[in-house]
Amino acid sequence: MSQSPVQSWDLGIGPIYCHAFNKDRTQLAVSSSNLIQIYQLQNGAWKEVYVLKEHDLPITGLDWAPNTNRIVSCSQDKNVFVWTFDNGNWKPELVLVRINRGATTVKWSPLENKFAVGSSAKLVAVCYYERENDWWVSKHLKKPIRSTVTAIDWHPNNVLLAVGATDFRARVFSAYVKEVDEKPSPNPWGSKMPFGQVMAEYVAAGWIKSVSFSPSGCRLAWVAQDSTLSLVDANQDIQKSATVQTTHLPYATILWVTENSLVVAGFDCSPMLYTINNGTLSFVSKLDVPPENKNANSIFQKFRNVDRNALETLSDLQLKSLHQNAIVQLLPHTGNTQNIVKFTTCGSDGLVALWDLKNNRAVVH
Structure with missing residues (x-):
């Protein structure tokens, strides 16, 4: 890793x-x-x-x-x-x-x-x-x-x-x-x-x-x-x-x-x-990284072809987040129950992601 x-x-x-x-x-x-x-x-x-x-x-x-x-x-x-x-x-x-x-x-x-x-x-x-x-x-x-x-x-x-x-x-x-x-x-x-x-x-x-x-x-x-x-x-x-x-x-x-x-x-x-x-819940930050600049999946490609005149580049279709659709599950990956160091996400976009809380230089929105 x-x-x-x-x-x-x-x-x-x-x-x-x-x-x-x-x-x-x-x-x-x-x-x-x-x-x-x-x-x-x-x-x-x-x-x-x-x-x-x-x-x-x-x-x-x-x-x-x-x-x-x-x-x-x-x-x-x-x-x-x-x-x-x-x-x-x-x-x-x-x-x-x-x-x-x-x-x-x-x-x-x-x-x-x-x-x-x-x-x-x-x-x-x-x-x-x-x-x-x-x-x-x-x-x-x-x-x-x-x-x-x-x-x-x-x-x-x-x-x-x-x-x-x-x-x-x-x-x-x-x-x-x-x-x-x-x-x-x-x-x-x-x-x-x-x-x-x-x-x-x-x-x-x-x-x-x-x-x-x-x-x-x-x-x-x-x-x-x-x-x-x-x-x-x-x-x-x-x-x-x-x-x-x-x-x-x-x-x-x-x-x-x-x-x-x-x-x-x-x-x-x-x-x-x-x-x-x-006893009070407080929001700290949204943890994320921008998506990689690479070919998008077929659904985005089809949408681009249909709406070519309205969109200049494929990046216009991408969210400013790693996951491009809803995250449906979080799971612990590394650490113990008292201190989770890494966790994973899976989503409706077909991605599985591993997040490192201790080495997080991710973009905070």
Whole structure:
């Protein structure tokens, strides 16, 4: 890896819906359709090494467990698969997820002994492995969710689950499964945590796009379609949330980089850094670099040909940012949960980018 503050790769597969890395970050799984394409990092470039074919409709979520080396995928086809690498091949196991609408998002728990699946069926399926029957089963978080689940995130204690939905609510549920979990200890979110218990609920003015617990698990942040970023600190007042109304286009994803700072990104096509001082969210900067001067993709080229008289050069069509379309996902890359040094983005423009926070000489807008 070079020391550039930003590296980017165009994988040439079209808009990327989701991506995930293995433990040592030498392999990358992405999806832009109903296929999972796995790439190996070779000499600074990504080379395709596996294509996983099991889903019938577009894949909406991927997560790669670092320690067990298992991939979980979910799709609009209502199916969820756990992929295990065995004898040089990836083998799928179908999960008994029991949903009658498409899945929207999926994430492994911190201990990797269960995972959560959001869906359009107004529920979250909490899935775990049942050894007696040798299959993956699920329990459902339903009430009081009244619409499509769009975002989930696990608390560091492996029990609490943050859920965002299009009913304009961000909630914290207990996802305690006695078959696989030890009895949870009391924490700022509550002391009694039976499965399905709603620990907290917050109202937004738009549907929730992403939710995320801080490294300590005491803070919860979420972004909504009304261009807001919100925060609650359970140590201060679990009932009171602080909301920042931004002037940017809506954010779609959140990543905590320290306990007091987070990065958000979305339809403005640039990562943006916020910090927390005395419980107050403050915008720091928009981090980005100008796009490289090279041939644009075919869509831009076609547009240029159609509108040749109105545009002098191809650069007139380019945004002044590295990503040329919405950023859909942020992931940690280097560092630990308390201090993320590098993170990655993927977007609807087909780019995967690696951002270096410690060596950031990027243009700040």
